[in-house]
Amino acid sequence: MSSALEVRFFDGRSSRPQAARLHARGExxxxxxxxxxxxxxxxxxxxxxxxxxxxxxxxxxxxLPQGASVQALDVAAWDAWVAQLGRGESWVVRAQQNWRxxxxxxxxxxxxxxxxxxxxxxxxxxxxxxAVPARVDAMIGAEVLESIDQSMLAPSTLSAEQxxxxxxxxxxxxxxxxxxxxxxxxxxxxxxxxxRLGPNALALPGGTIVLTDELVELLPDDxxxxxxxxxHEFGHVRLRHAMRQLVQASAVGFAVSVAFGDxxxxxxxxxxxxxxxxxxxxxxxxxxxxxxxLMRAAGISPRVMVLFFEAIERWRAVQKRAGLDDDxxxxxxxxxxxxxxxIAFFREAAAE
Amino acid sequence: MVTExxxxxxxxxxxxxxxxxxxxxxxxxxxxxxxxxxxxxxYLPWAKVRKLKYFYSNxxxxxxxxxxxGEPAKMLRGTLIAAAFLVVYSVGSNFSGWAALxxxxxxxxxxxALFRAAMRFRLANTSWRGLRFHFAGDTAGAYxxxxxxxxxxxxxVALAGAMAGVPVDGKPPALSAVATGMVGLGMLxxxxxxxxFLWRVRRYQHDNYAxxxxxxxxxxxxxxxxxxxxxLIGISFAAFALMLLATGLFAFTGRKTGVGASFVIVAALMxxxxxxxxxxxxxxxxxxxxxxxxxxTTGNELMRFDSRLKFGSYLALQCxxxxxxxxxxxxxxxxxxxxxxxxxxxxxxxxxRIGLDQLSQAAGREDPGATGDMAADLFGLDIGL
Numbered sequence: 001m002s003s004a005l006e007v008r009f010f011d012g013r014s015s016r017p018q019a020a021r022l023h024a025r026g027e028x029x030x031x032x033x034x035x036x037x038x039x040x041x042x043x044x045x046x047x048x049x050x051x052x053x054x055x056x057x058x059x060x061x062x063x064l065p066q067g068a069s070v071q072a073l074d075v076a077a078w079d080a081w082v083a084q085l086g087r088g089e090s091w092v093v094r095a096q097q098n099w100r101x102x103x104x105x106x107x108x109x110x111x112x113x114x115x116x117x118x119x120x121x122x123x124x125x126x127x128x129x130x131a132v133p134a135r136v137d138a139m140i141g142a143e144v145l146e147s148i149d150q151s152m153l154a155p156s157t158l159s160a161e162q163x164x165x166x167x168x169x170x171x172x173x174x175x176x177x178x179x180x181x182x183x184x185x186x187x188x189x190x191x192x193x194x195x196r197l198g199p200n201a202l203a204l205p206g207g208t209i210v211l212t213d214e215l216v217e218l219l220p221d222d223x224x225x226x227x228x229x230x231x232h233e234f235g236h237v238r239l240r241h242a243m244r245q246l247v248q249a250s251a252v253g254f255a256v257s258v259a260f261g262d263x264x265x266x267x268x269x270x271x272x273x274x275x276x277x278x279x280x281x282x283x284x285x286x287x288x289x290x291x292x293x294l295m296r297a298a299g300i301s302p303r304v305m306v307l308f309f310e311a312i313e314r315w316r317a318v319q320k321r322a323g324l325d326d327d328x329x330x331x332x333x334x335x336x337x338x339x340x341x342x343i344a345f346f347r348e349a350a351a352e
Numbered sequence: 353m354v355t356e357x358x359x360x361x362x363x364x365x366x367x368x369x370x371x372x373x374x375x376x377x378x379x380x381x382x383x384x385x386x387x388x389x390x391x392x393x394x395y396l397p398w399a400k401v402r403k404l405k406y407f408y409s410n411x412x413x414x415x416x417x418x419x420x421x422g423e424p425a426k427m428l429r430g431t432l433i434a435a436a437f438l439v440v441y442s443v444g445s446n447f448s449g450w451a452a453l454x455x456x457x458x459x460x461x462x463x464x465a466l467f468r469a470a471m472r473f474r475l476a477n478t479s480w481r482g483l484r485f486h487f488a489g490d491t492a493g494a495y496x497x498x499x500x501x502x503x504x505x506x507x508x509v510a511l512a513g514a515m516a517g518v519p520v521d522g523k524p525p526a527l528s529a530v531a532t533g534m535v536g537l538g539m540l541x542x543x544x545x546x547x548x549f550l551w552r553v554r555r556y557q558h559d560n561y562a563x564x565x566x567x568x569x570x571x572x573x574x575x576x577x578x579x580x581x582x583x584l585i586g587i588s589f590a591a592f593a594l595m596l597l598a599t600g601l602f603a604f605t606g607r608k609t610g611v612g613a614s615f616v617i618v619a620a621l622m623x624x625x626x627x628x629x630x631x632x633x634x635x636x637x638x639x640x641x642x643x644x645x646x647x648x649t650t651g652n653e654l655m656r657f658d659s660r661l662k663f664g665s666y667l668a669l670q671c672x673x674x675x676x677x678x679x680x681x682x683x684x685x686x687x688x689x690x691x692x693x694x695x696x697x698x699x700x701x702x703x704x705r706i707g708l709d710q711l712s713q714a715a716g717r718e719d720p721g722a723t724g725d726m727a728a729d730l731f732g733l734d735i736g737l
Contacts, residue, residue: 010482015564015711017416017481053402057371058409059417069482071416092387092402096379109386116389 004032005081006074011039012067020070024085031070051082053093117275122282125247129240134183134206137243141206145188148210152197156189156213163189166216166223169298170230177297185209185237187230189216199315201229203236203287205243218311224300225308228291228346235290241283249276288342292349302349309343363656363703366414370697372407374687380406381686393435397427411697413480414708421477421484422725430721437462460502464494471557473725480563483713488567489560497556501542501549508538547581548574558650564711572649580641587637591629598622624675632674636667639696647700654706661699669695 009020009031019034024046032041044064052060060072060079072078095101156163167187174182185207192198192212199215209230219225236242252275292302384399401424408418440455468489475485542549551574558570602622640663647659673688 012482013712014709015481015483016709052409053405055406055409056373056376058406059412059419061409061417061419063419063421067482067484069419069479092383095383096376099379102379102382105382105386109382109389112386112389 003081003084005078006034007070007078008073009033009037009039010069010071012069017071022070022081031064031068046085051087054079054089054097117278121248121251122244122279125244125251128247129243132243132247137240138206141204141208141242144204145208145210148202149190152193153190153210153212154193156191158189158213158216162216166211166226166230169223169227170234173227173231173294173298173300174234177294182234183207183238185234187211189213196319198319199312201233203233203242205240205246207237209233209237218315219308222304222307224295225304225311227298227300228295228302228305228308231291231294232287234294235287236283238290239283239286241287245276245279245283248279252276284342285345288345292346302346305346306343306350309339309346313339361705363705364707366702366704366708368697368700368702369412370410370694371412372410372690372693374690377403377406377690378683378686394428397422397424397431400424401427407693408478413702416481419479421479422473427725430725456506460499460506463502464498465491467498468494469720470725471560472720475561476720481708481711483564483711486562487560488562489556493556493560497549497552501545504538504542504545508535547577551577554646558646561650564713566652566655566706566711568650568655569652570646570650572645576645580638580645583641584634584638588630588634591633595626595629598625624678627674628671632670633667636670637663640666643696643699651703655702655704658701658703659699660701661696666695 004021004023007020007022008017010017018037018039020037020039021032021034023030023032027046028043029046029049030041030043033039049062049064051062052058060075061069062071063069095105170187174185186209188208188210190210190212192200192214197212197214199218200212201215202210204210211226211230211233215229216226291305295302295304380402384395384402387395388399401420401422404420404422408420411418468487468491471487471489475487478485551572554572555570558568558572561568599622602618640661643661644659647657650657669691673684673691676684677688
């Protein structure tokens with residue numbers, strides 16, 4: 001290895017460049033002054049040097065011990081000279097420098113992200129949620145109830161005995177499905193203040209289930225359907241979905257901010273929203289499964305839920321005719337799975 | 353203060369070039385992302401060093417590239433400390449009003465120190481022609497310029513939250529008039545003082561950049577900065593009014609013609625127009641005017657900068673960036689970063705009255721810790737380098 005490389009040498013004390021030559025012999029790199037330069041030649045061991053990564057237009061700077069450095073005059077000559085030193089490049093640099101490697105990395109990245117999204121993050125979120133004391137859920141739930149009481153809900157107009165009857169039936173159903181003991185829950189009746197809320201049920205963090213009068217009145221002859229809906233909400237309570245969603249949303253937000261750095265929060269929020277909606281659909285499926293388990297334990301056929309969805313469909317049609325339904329976004333971005341999918345699920349459960 | 357050197361010697365002009373390419377940064381970015389995902393974030397400092405080394409070795413000042421010297425293994429410790437702090441902070445602020453207040457206090461107390469540490473780390477690990485840069489700002493200066501705005505912005509909210517969290521005689525806790533007034537006053541003072549606070553922070557930064565014996569100074573006029581902000585408010589209002597008008601017209605015609613395919617296309621275009629008006633336009637305006645003002649007034653008697661970023665072309669660039677990021681579902685992002693950086697960096701010119709060969713620095717080198725720099729990254733603090 002006798003060829004020398006012409007470089008610019010900086011001693012680390014002055015900004016004046018000095019012409020120099022690099023020689024590599026064995027395990028030693030020698031920096032010698034070109035003719036006319038005053039500094040004394042010196043040698044450093046080759047092994048600990050961190051050579052700059054190969055890039056298309058960037059400069060090549062090699063940092064030497066004690067703050068000195070050398071810089072390439074001619075990048076192509078530098079790369080050729082470093083290559084013949086026989087020091088292999090890391091796979092990272094090689095992958096960065098050709099499109100086939102990048103395509104492979106892109107595929108791996110998508111697979112890893114998908115796996116993380118599908119299994120990794122829910123697993124972590126379950127662990128984190130388990131570590132959060134239930135007190136926190138209750139605290140958040142109380143605040144949420146207070147705020148929706150002020151904006152979306154009004155006191156229930158159902159008779160006290162009707163409320164008690166539903167509460168008792170639901171308690172028996174939970175007891176039948178979980179004789180070993182179930183997480184605490186509380187059933188609250190409210191009337192929807194906004195017509196668009198309509199027949200609805202909400203599971204808040206901490207075990208509070210809010211049921212609207214409109215839902216109870218939707219199928220007056222079939223209280224079992226209401227129990228099916230309550231079973232679904234109980235699924236959210238038992239699996240602490242609200243808390244898990246919170247953890248998952250903040251984890252996704254953090255991941256997106258790492259990937260996209262500081263280029264506008266607007267762009268970062270879209271993937272967070274989509275991922276959260278995806279998790280929310282999974283949570284609804286889990287809650288439907290819990291609903292079926294509770295109904296079976298109480299001897300109710302899951303078929304009542306099929307009737308319930310049909311009733312909801314009729315209610316929506318009426319709303320639409322009245323011009324109240326302005327839900328134009330469609331199901332692609334909805335937080336619940338499509339009704340058809342859920343109806344099929346309950347029909348199948350009824351057939352088993 | 354020393355006056356300008358004799359005006360008859362024209363300064364030497366050195367353009368600043370940025371030669372990074374979007375496609376190359378895309379490849380670096382993808383590989384970095386894969387490694388970050390596979391290592392669950394442990395790779396962050398390595399990714400950061402690779403990115404900074406790429407950007408710096410493609411930034412040419414007077415024909416010589418910059419270099420970044422941070423060592424990832426050392427920065428990992430900083431990352432872990434910063435991440436632990438972030439977790440404690442975000443979990444703590446979810447617990448209760450008082451915990452949130454404590455978290456806010458800790459945040460306010462630490463932020464300026466972190467900021468200074470980040471500046472010191474970044475500059476001490478940046479070199480040009482073998483000379484390391486240096487950040488000369490002291491801790492007291494950081495607290496003096498950052499504590500007032502941080503306290504004004506965060507403390508009233510946290511205090512009100514803590515007070516509202518305590519139920520009074522079993523009644524539902526309501527925000528007392530005192531708390532509401534306090535939050536309102538704090539916000540008002542914060543907004544009115546925003547340009548002043550920004551000017552203080554930027555002055556702290558630009559007064560303390562140093563290489564060799566040269567230290568810069570910021571001579572930007574506070575009045576000009578207020579002018580920029582007033583114009584910014586005017587632009588935002590005009591944009592908002594325009595958007596309302598367009599939306600109204602659109603809703604009116606939509607009701608008449610019904611929903612068709614062309615309607616959807618128009619709606620998508622309107623959506624982009626709205627983003628342009630309320631987000632891209634004011635943001636680009638502020639970025640361009642701030643950069644030009646701050647960098648054109650930074651320097652000393654031997655060297656100074658001159659920044660001439662053009663608003664029109666910068667705005668067009670940002671519109672294209674946002675549109676392409678959206679259309680490619682984010683894959684255009686590295687191209688957008690490189691484009692934006694090129695526009696910003698190449699608008700700046702260095703003017704010197706001293707030969708570029710004549711700088712020298714005494715031996716002895718500082719080695720500040722990386723915690724501040726990594727914390728700045730994790731908390732989304734932009735130190736503007």
